[in-house]
Amino acid sequence: MQRFHDETGVRKGVEALAADIAAAFAPDAPLNIIGIRTRGEVLAQRIASLLQQRGYSKIARGVLDITFYRDDFPKNGPGRAILPTELNLELDDKPLLLVDDVLFTGRSTRAALNALIDFGRPSVIRLAVLVDRGGRELPIAADFVAYTMKDVPPSYRVSVHFVETDGADEIVIEPR
Amino acid sequence: MSKTAPQPWTRKHLLALEELSAGEINYVLETARSFAEVSTRSIKKVPALRGRVVVNLFFEDSTRTRTSFSLAASRLSADVIDFSARGSSVSKGETLIDTARNIEAMGVDIIVLRHPAAGAAHLLSRHVRCSVINAGDGAHEHPTQGLLDIYTIRQHFGRVEGLKVAIVGDIANSRVARSNLWGLRKLGAEVILVGPPTLLPRAFERLGARVVHNFDEVIGEVDVINMLRVQFERIQSSQFPSVGEFTGLFGLTRERFRRCKKDVFIMHPGPMNRGIEICSEIADGPHSGILTQVSNGLAIRMAVLYLVSQACERERAAGEAAAAVRHERPRPADRKHHP
Numbered sequence: 001m002q003r004f005h006d007e008t009g010v011r012k013g014v015e016a017l018a019a020d021i022a023a024a025f026a027p028d029a030p031l032n033i034i035g036i037r038t039r040g041e042v043l044a045q046r047i048a049s050l051l052q053q054r055g056y057s058k059i060a061r062g063v064l065d066i067t068f069y070r071d072d073f074p075k076n077g078p079g080r081a082i083l084p085t086e087l088n089l090e091l092d093d094k095p096l097l098l099v100d101d102v103l104f105t106g107r108s109t110r111a112a113l114n115a116l117i118d119f120g121r122p123s124v125i126r127l128a129v130l131v132d133r134g135g136r137e138l139p140i141a142a143d144f145v146a147y148t149m150k151d152v153p154p155s156y157r158v159s160v161h162f163v164e165t166d167g168a169d170e171i172v173i174e175p176r
Numbered sequence: 177m178s179k180t181a182p183q184p185w186t187r188k189h190l191l192a193l194e195e196l197s198a199g200e201i202n203y204v205l206e207t208a209r210s211f212a213e214v215s216t217r218s219i220k221k222v223p224a225l226r227g228r229v230v231v232n233l234f235f236e237d238s239t240r241t242r243t244s245f246s247l248a249a250s251r252l253s254a255d256v257i258d259f260s261a262r263g264s265s266v267s268k269g270e271t272l273i274d275t276a277r278n279i280e281a282m283g284v285d286i287i288v289l290r291h292p293a294a295g296a297a298h299l300l301s302r303h304v305r306c307s308v309i310n311a312g313d314g315a316h317e318h319p320t321q322g323l324l325d326i327y328t329i330r331q332h333f334g335r336v337e338g339l340k341v342a343i344v345g346d347i348a349n350s351r352v353a354r355s356n357l358w359g360l361r362k363l364g365a366e367v368i369l370v371g372p373p374t375l376l377p378r379a380f381e382r383l384g385a386r387v388v389h390n391f392d393e394v395i396g397e398v399d400v401i402n403m404l405r406v407q408f409e410r411i412q413s414s415q416f417p418s419v420g421e422f423t424g425l426f427g428l429t430r431e432r433f434r435r436c437k438k439d440v441f442i443m444h445p446g447p448m449n450r451g452i453e454i455c456s457e458i459a460d461g462p463h464s465g466i467l468t469q470v471s472n473g474l475a476i477r478m479a480v481l482y483l484v485s486q487a488c489e490r491e492r493a494a495g496e497a498a499a500a501v502r503h504e505r506p507r508p509a510d511r512k513h514h515p
Contacts, residue, residue, distance in 0.1 A: 065210060067210075067224075068210075068214075068222035068223065068224040068252075068482075069222065069223060069224075081182050081184075081203055081206040081207055082206075083206075083210060084209050084210045084213035085210070086213075114223070115222075118217065118221070118222075119217065119218075119219075
C-alpha cells in the first residue's frame with residue numbers, strides 16, 4: 001500500500017474543493033449537497049461545514065445509497081448491509097452538488113444520477129470528487145476535482161480514508 | 177438491537193428460520209430498513225431486480241402474503257406472475273415438481289411457494305435451479321411472517337433480546353408460531369406459547385419455549401402478545417371444544433387486556449377472527465401493531481427477494497468463472513483476426 005496523501009493533503013484537497021465550489025454557487029441561494037455512501041457522505045459533510053463557515057446559510061444535506069441502482073452488484077457490491085437513503089429535502093428546481101470520494105469508471109455516478117432523478121428534478125447537478133483517477137467507462141466528468149491521478153493501472157485501487165470511517169485521513173493506492 | 181452483528185447473506189433460498197443464524201436474521205432486518213425507505217418515496221420503485229421474474233406459486237388461499245410478495249417484487253422492478261393451483265394443470269394431476277420445473281423453464285428467477293404440505297419448499301429447492309422462497313408450508317414454517325413480526329417488535333421496542341413474547345392460540349397448526357419461535361429464540365427473546373393442550377403439545381418445550389395452558393397465568397408479565405388465528409380449516413373437532421369456550425379461555429378480551437402490562441404490544445398475523453381470538457377494540461386500539469405488521473411485511477419481502485436473487489446471481493457468476501477456467505486454452509501468438 002502506497003500513501004499518496006496524508007492528513008494535510010486530504011485537508012488541503014477538501015479546502016480546495018470547497019473554494020472551487022464557493023466560486024460557482026452563491027452563498028445566499030439554496031444548495032443541496034448529497035454524498036454517496038460511505039466516503040462521499042463524510043466528504044460532503046466536510047465540504048458543507050467549510051461552506052457554512054464561508055457564510056452559506058441555505059445548505060441542505062442528504063445521503064444516497066446507490067446499491068439498488070448499481071449494474072455490477074453483486075460482483076462489486078458492498079460487503080456491508082445496505083443502509084437507507086436519507087434525502088429529506090426538496091430537490092426540485094434547486095442546484096444539487098453530488099459528492100463522491102473517488103471517480104473511476106463513472107458507474108457509481110451513473111447509478112447516483114438514476115437514483116436522484118427518482119427523487120426529483122434539480123435545476124442542475126454538479127459532481128465534486130476528491131480524486132479523479134481516470135479509467136472512465138461512461139461519458140461522465142467531474143465539475144470539481146481536488147486531485148487528478150493519471151495512469152493508475154486498473155488493477156490498483158485508489159482509496160480515500162477518513163478519520164470517521166477508517167481511523168485516519170489519507171489517500172492510498174494498493175493492488176486489488 | 178440484538179448483540180449479534182449482521183452476517184452477510186449467502187443463501188439462494190429462504191426456506192425456514194430454523195436454519196438461519198442470528199446474524200443472518202439481523203442482516204435481513206437491516207436490509208429491510210433500506211427497503212422501508214423506498215416505500216416512503218414518491219416514486220416507490222428501485223431497479224434492483226429489473227429483468228428478473230418472480231412467480232407466486234400458491235397452492236393455498238392467501239390475500240395478504242400473495243399481494244405483499246407481488247407488490248414487493250414490483251417495487252424492485254421485477255416482473256410478477258401469479259399462479260394459482262386452482263384451475264391449473266395441478267387439478268389434472270401434475271406434481272408439484274413438474275409444475276415448478278415447467279414454470280422455471282419459462283425463465284423464472286424466484287419461485288415464491290405456498291403449499292399445504294410441510295417441507296414442500298425444501299423439496300422444491302432441491303429440484304430447481306432458481307431461488308425458492310417459502311411463503312408457508314403446511315404447519316411447518318412461514319419465514320417471512322416470522323421475520324416481519326420480529327422486525328415489527330424490534331422497531332417498536334428498539335430491541336428483541338430480553339423481551340417476553342406470548343404466542344397464543346392454535347399453536348399445533350401454526351407455521352407462524354414455529355417461525356416466530358425459532359427467530360425470536362435466536363435473537364434472545366423469551367417465547368411463551370399459550371393454548372389448550374389439544375392445540376399445544378408439550379413437545380414445544382424441546383424447541384426452547386415455555387408452554388402454558390392458562391393464559392391468565394402469564395398475561396401480566398409479557399411485553400408482546402401475538403394472537404394467532406383460529407384455523408378452522410385445519411382443526412379437527414376433537415381438538416376444539418367450542419368457539420365460546422375458546423374465546424373465554426384464550427381470547428384477548430377486554431377484561432383480559434386490563435390485566436396486561438401498560439405498554440403491552442399486540443400483534444396478529446391476520447386474517448383476524450374478530451370477536452373470537454381478539455376483540456375489535458384491542459385490534460384497532462393504540463396498543464395494536466397489526467397494520468404496522470402488514471406495512472413491514474412489504475419491506476421484509478423486498479429485502480428477502482433482493483437478497484436471495486443476489487445470492488443466486490453470485491452463485492451463477494462463480495459457476496461461469498469456474499467453467500471459463502476449465503475451458504481456457506493458450507492462444508497462438510500470431511492468430512489473425514478475421515475482418
